[in-house]
Amino acid sequence: MPGAAAILPDAVGLCFTCRWVRTATNRRGSVFYRCARAETDPSYARYPALPMRACPGYEEANPPGDPLHEGSERQA
Numbered sequence: 001m002p003g004a005a006a007i008l009p010d011a012v013g014l015c016f017t018c019r020w021v022r023t024a025t026n027r028r029g030s031v032f033y034r035c036a037r038a039e040t041d042p043s044y045a046r047y048p049a050l051p052m053r054a055c056p057g058y059e060e061a062n063p064p065g066d067p068l069h070e071g072s073e074r075q076a
């Protein structure tokens with residue numbers, strides 16, 4: 001399934017360190033990687049196919065406290 005991957009940088013690719021990624025974990029422990037750029041730009045997939053090896057929208061995540069990096073969410 002696009003957007004789902006183990007919590008391994010190589011399995012996720014660029015999204016792992018991108019400031020635009022939002023993660024969610026379901027009850028079974030699967031981690032989903034959602035691209036926040038997709039909310040305003042339809043050229044980005046909401047759940048990108050992983051691993052992401054090249055992306056024109058990639059921006060390295062800033063340190064904790066960056067208001068654009070909301071951190072993890074938990075799905076019901």
Ligand code: SF4
Pocket residue numbers: 014015018019020021022034035036037044048052055056057058059
């Ligand atoms: S902008 Fe690209 S690298 Fe960043 S989260 Fe979206 S798809 Fe992944």
